[in-house]
Structure formats: structure tokens, C-alpha cells
Amino acid sequence: EVQLVESGGGLVQPGGSLRLSCAVSGFSFSSYWMNWVRHVQGKGLEWVASIRYDGSEKHYVDSVKGRFTISRDNAKKSLYLEMNSLSGEDTAVYYCARDPDAYCSGGTCFFFYFDFWGQGAPVTVSS
Amino acid sequence: QSVLTQPPSVSGAPGQRVTISCTGSSSNIGAGNDVHWYQVVPGTAPKLLVYVNFNRPSGVPDRFFGSKSGTSASLAITGLQAEDEADFYCQSYDNSLNTYVFGGGTKVTVL
DSSP states (O other), X not given: OOXXXXXXXXXXXXXXXXXXXXXXXXXXXXXXXXXXXXXXXXXXXXXXXXXXXXXXXXXXXXXXXXXXXXXXXTTTTEEEEEEOSOOGGGOEEEEEEEESSOEEETTEEEOOOOOEEOOOEEEEEOO | OOSBBOOSEXXXXXXXXXXEEEEOOTTTGGGTOOOEEEEEOTTSOOEEEEBTTTBOOTTOOTTEEEEEETTEEEEEEOSXXXXXXXXXXXXXXXXXXXXXXXXXXXXXXXX
């Protein structure tokens, strides 16, 4: 059974930092691109960041570039999101999710959809 | 606002059919990028409902039917059931933004 379990969410003050983790089981973690997607209450889903299966390539939505860092430890089957300089606009439930078909070819990467998701880690940025 | 446009809500009586539209542009759906649909129930993990326009993952009933044409896509739910009450999101990839993009979500209410 595939399982993705996020942890590390919580309440943080504006300007603060938080590190989310996602523990994965049930599939060959080191073979897949992984992602963070957030759900902002009243605003819907937003993709945040992606990381290649070997960690060699990372992509971010513009609004988090320079503030968030996605990483992974394939030996621990874990995905991480380091979030710095947090603001109220980052308040959301953060999900880790797998893209089963993402790949890169000839210098271009192709992305598709998310087949497995975790249950989410709520992050609230407030003073 | 979201790159893909969905109606905020749709509703129907048990057993009826409802359809959720998802309108994009020439840089995403119209560029030939596939459309995927998710069901989100508050407090639970989002669930992939339809992938690559019309395919259903194992375990998803055939009451859920996806289609795509031009710059739009739609999700039809037939034989509406109380358990179908949830938020539904379409998703594609945008070649100009170079990001996954989502619709704003549609709340389905069973009357």
C-alpha cells in the first residue's frame, strides 16, 4: 500500500521558518519525481515545488523562489520542504505528491499529474 | 485567480448527472497538454479521479467520466451519490508559466 505521511506543520510567526517532511512507503521512492502542493483555504490548490528522482533538478513556483528549498533523502525515503521568510500568504495545507510520469529529455522536463498524495500538513503563519 | 477556470459550485439530486467544466488557454489545455481531475474532501488526502483526460485509476467508479476538447475539459458525474459531495479540481501543465496549473475548484452539492 502506498503511503505518504507529512509532518512538521504548525503555527509560525511572519518571517519565521519551518521544515516539512514527508515519509514515503509502498513504492520505489528513488525512481520518481516528487512534489509539494499546497491548498490555500478559499483559493484552491497550488503547485509549490518539484524535485527529480535523484535530487539533481528542482523547480519552484515563482512566489517561493529564494525562500523555499525542496530536498530528498532516498535512503530514508523522505521528502522535505524547508520554508524561510514565511508570510501570511504561505498559510495553507501542504501536501507531498508523486508525479508518476515526469521526465527530462534533451534538456527539457515534462510534467504531468499527481497520482498519490499525503494527508497534508497544516501551516499557519500568524503573529 | 486560477489559470484554469471552473464554476464555483454545481449541485444535483441523488441519481442525477452533473458536469464540471474546466476552461484553459492555448498555453495549457489548448497546447495539447492533458487534463487531470482530483476529488478533495476536507481533512483527507486529495484523490486522483481522472488522469490523461479520460482515464480512471483503479477503484474509481465509472460514474466519473472525463473529456477534453480544444481549450476545455469537463468532468461528468452520473448517478450522483451523497458520498460524491466534495471539491473537484482540474489540473494541467502550462507551457508559458512552466508550472502545473489548477482550476479554482468546484464544490459539488448533493441536494
